[in-house]
Amino acid sequence: MKFLHAMVRTADPQASLRFYCDTLGLVLLRQRESAQGRFTNYYLAAPGQPEVQLELTHNWTPENYAGGRNFGHLAFGVDDIYASCERLRAHGVVINRPPRDGWMAFVRSPEQISIELLQNGDPLPPCQPWTDMPNTGSW
């Protein structure tokens, strides 16, 4: 497994980019806009360290981030997302967002930090019990 990124939500992406890039010295690697999802993601990294990223998420629908939702999640890449989720489940961890797509899952740590798991490389073929497993709670 690998550490991939930390995600931070922002209500003002230009202010955040000024801070992280112009002021702090990170580099904007790429940005991705989803009109359907009504969000824009910005991927930043320290110069020469593109494999460890800070992901800024701008949800177009305004939200108040004062109380703890400003921090998003820690993301880890794993070699077999089904095996990882099975191991989490065996330890009693709720799979809040099951890997129905063979690619992405979310759980909560004991400190209620959102943890994102992403399949390394291509997504795995969909398989049970994950395909039919609904979301649980929030993450």
Add this chain to the structure above:
Amino acid sequence: MKFLHAMVRTADPQASLRFYCDTLGLVLLRQRESAQGRFTNYYLAAPGQPEVQLELTHNWTPENYAGGRNFGHLAFGVDDIYASCERLRAHGVVINRPPRDGWMAFVRSPEQISIELLQNGDPLPPCQPWTDMPNTGSW
């Protein structure tokens, strides 16, 4: 500059270590106890990626982490912490914890995420205006 670690506060380090190490697959690299500071830090990383760490902080004095204080900060290593702080200040950023020791500083991002700056290598010699600058606010 380099990304160094994400920090997460935990009220129950054993539960957190079970989750991150036994269940998720991170490795405990080292731990550091400060009787004076009444805290224990645990440094975790993905196997083979020791340079990007998850720092668990257990403050011995119990605290409620439900509302947003569970996430600690993002940390970046910099080549000249005085130059970094001067640039932040020139952009209007408050240096909440000035680098009086030539080694460590804290600021807040526009999303109110705590950002830790750590001098790469040895601390720099103390110098003004930083040596006499008091802390401002919280971080």
